[in-house]
Amino acid sequence: MRSSFANDQSERTVQKKVLITGGAGFLGSHLCDRLIEVGHDILCVDNFFTGSKENVRHLIGHPRFELLRHDVTFPLYVEVDEIYNLACPASPKHYQYDPVQTTKTSVHGAINLLGLAKRTQAKILQASTSEVYGDPEIHPQSETYWGKVNPVGIRSCYDEGKRCAETLFFDYWRQHEVKIKVSRIFNTYGPRMHPNDGRVVSNFIVQALLGNDITIYGDGNQSRSFCFVDDLLDALVRTMETSDSFTGPINLGNPEETTVLKLAETIIQITQSRSRLVYRPKPDDDPRQRKPDISRARSVLGWAPKVSLEEGLSRTIDYFRKRLVI
């Protein structure tokens, strides 16, 4: 159903009532900003496990923004046109803190939100992840690759939870004709990451700015491909706007690959930090390499990332400088 709320903003955009789960997190809060800006009506749902009111404080009181404290592992009855399902801790440190809850969030959360989409006939987009490819033997990873995932390791709660969520999305599509979109997001960074989030970009920037040791896990030769948040959001919104026949999965990320060691050196160079590199044990099952094949995103969405790693890091460093008051 279409929302009946008055459209005070845009004549160009058809106003929709959009549910964003995990909306007070890093990506979710930026998505709230984007969709408010183009005139939609936003229901932001979050249990504030890793997200915070601080991320959406500037939106509180906006006539088209509503914030609801709710855990997606419980049913939710609301009327919406579109759902972005982002609820799930994304940093290994946080998703491993309560792994049972992590699996429940992905699996029970998907069931509840798919049930909601089925009842309301809303379109629903799943924030899946490159972790569905596990420690990949194929490089770069394209959507046709089924992955190499340990089902019983410390990352499994996240990887297998997200894989099961993908299965549920495709079964609700086949069985109930729910309009689904599955996007596989690769490492994304930018302003509003929490300083204690534990992911590599925020860790290294905070360590560099404070002059603390920079903690390299393993030998630093493992690779990742980092996408700046603005680029990722362009792709996410475009994915939601594809025709109903497009389900994905679709890789979203920046194919500019770098090693963890090179990332540390780049951050040291931009911040002019005197921090030293220190080496710590590599966590179990930490993928050795990761880089998206984004051919599908290029052809279906007409999208490719625009922000280079250096530029994105500089913008993120500026944010942390202000946040840490340095």
Ligand code: NAD
């Ligand atoms: P984040 O941890 O900042 O955001 C996750 C949000 O979900 C937080 O606000 C958290 O409080 C909320 N949440 C967690 N469990 C919940 C529950 N049971 N009920 C309601 N809310 C809950 O992480 P992010 O980077 O913004 O990631 C957002 C989504 O994108 C996640 O689903 C993540 O798996 C996915 N993703 C992110 C990346 C990335 O690099 N940022 C990569 C791949 C996938």
Ligand code: UDP
């Ligand atoms: N659900 C929800 N909101 C809704 C509709 C359903 O949270 O608006 C939940 C409900 O808890 C249900 C689940 O989604 O268990 C799956 O819904 P579905 O209709 O697929 O299954 P059923 O209700 O038959 O179990």
Ligand code: UDP
């Ligand atoms: N990493 C690191 N030092 C840190 C945090 C992470 O060397 O302080 C490494 C981590 O072992 C992994 C890479 O950086 O190889 C990316 O880690 P992150 O937790 O950001 O994301 P993910 O492993 O989920 O891609």
